Amino acid sequence: MNSFAPLVSVVQYVLMFIVLGAAIVTVSIGNLFRAAIFLAFTLLGVAGLYFFLHADFIAAMQILIYVGAIMTLVIFAVMLTGKMQDPLVAQSNRQKIPAFIILCGVSAFLIPTILKAPWRTLATPHATTAANLGRALMGEFVFPFEIVSLVLLVALIGAIATARSDE
């Protein structure tokens, strides 16, 4: 590690807090268009965390696919259903408090488990390159890769068939 290590750690923690804050705003704000914008910030922060975890290719994919494509889709859907974004209509159902109780239960189970588990960390962290990733996709994982591309094709045809008008 070089002398920038403490600074890198601070930046990571700041990024984690930004992601959490943007995610909380995303799920709680009433205006859905603003929620979509904050979702974009959440996804960008996650892409930054991928960079810190030395997963450059995944970070690039995150920005291209999530921030580029999925966010465009979501904003299009928000705008096409513009009449639904009336600020006077409640945007959350009556399950807020039960949902919060469920969350507390799940976190009371998960967080002690995380703290108790004996994680065996590596002395030298793993890193990989896009070239190795491509070799893995075309070698060891070629069958799941083909299946997933078939799923994507079917999903896109299904989306077009579902969204077109009937007349």
Place this chain on the structure above:
Amino acid sequence: MMSINHFLIFTTLLFLIGLYGALSRRNMIGILMSIEIMLNAVNLNFIFFSRFLDVPAETAQVFAIFVIVLAAATAAVGLAIVLQIYRNQKTIYTDEIDLLKW
């Protein structure tokens, strides 16, 4: 280097925030956005384990790519269904769409 516990608690909280959104939103598009947050939390866990635990880095990153692809497919199909429901029912609030409720 950040501690493994801190990062795992962070991804847990991110997942739970997404779960809260999916449970409490009325708007279908809002629910889809919450699901994207949950998928991102899981993906972050995959990448984190690939870096610091004894998993080949390629394996975890390939899984993360598959998750991103399936999230894209979910978003495309889900938003198409939302638009079609809006066209037919004039609403996308989950508690007002009760066609299948007897």
